């Protein structure tokens with residue numbers, strides 16, 4: 107499902123409305139498990155969830171927060187995805203602290219990835235994670251989470267989290283793997299700005315080359331996939347209606 111919005115604020119508002127809608131799909135007694143994205147684009151979305159009407163409409167006691175990826179820096183480092191989410195969202199909502207599961211990189215990224223994978227296994231059971239909502243961004247090189255072009259992480263079929271490196275900032279990182287993401291009920295990309303236009307065109311309309319364009323690997327097996335983009339990011343897309351039908355055919359519905 108591709109939706110194009112005039113600008114980032116309208117895209118962000120739609121993402122928050124969708125978040126509330128998806129919460130309604132889960133039973134009152136079930137947790138609503140969310141994997142957060144890092145980078146800059148989602149910050150406005152996090153701030154919106156922490157403000158009215160969302161702040162008092164979201165049943166925060168149901169929500170469990172995870173991360174789709176993390177840079178291996180201290181949690182108070184300005185480059186930390188956890189720090190951004192805490193300052194924009196977590197510190198301002200009544201979510202029980204025990205329901206927030208950051209990726210902590212004490213020691214090596216490899217050790218941190220192993221720990222996080224075991225945590226997901228323990229919480230989601232042997233079936234492996236099935237997040238209710240995975241939030242993703244798109245890098246200018248077509249990466250998503252910390253799944254970078256040509257990376258070994260793209261080949262993983264069983265582990266739920268892996269150590270990797272690269273990106274901007276170029277750091278050791280931990281990322282959810284494709285199996286962990288593609289079992290989700292709902293995956294939502296937020297893509298904004300003309301700097302992303304070439305990557306969005308390549309991912310949605312270009313030749314299928316998911317090693318070069320990792321975001322092409324994101325195809326929930328049984329879940330829904332939403333591309334919420336602004337007009338600047340969509341500026342290189344061809345005829346949107348045909349794209350929507352192509353996306354549906356590819357499973358990028």
Ligand code: 6PG
Nearest residue numbers: 144145146147243244245250251
């Ligand atoms: C990270 C992010 C990364 C991000 C994209 C887009 O840790 O760097 O998870 O995957 O989503 O790079 O970043 P922006 O939204 O800031 O452009």
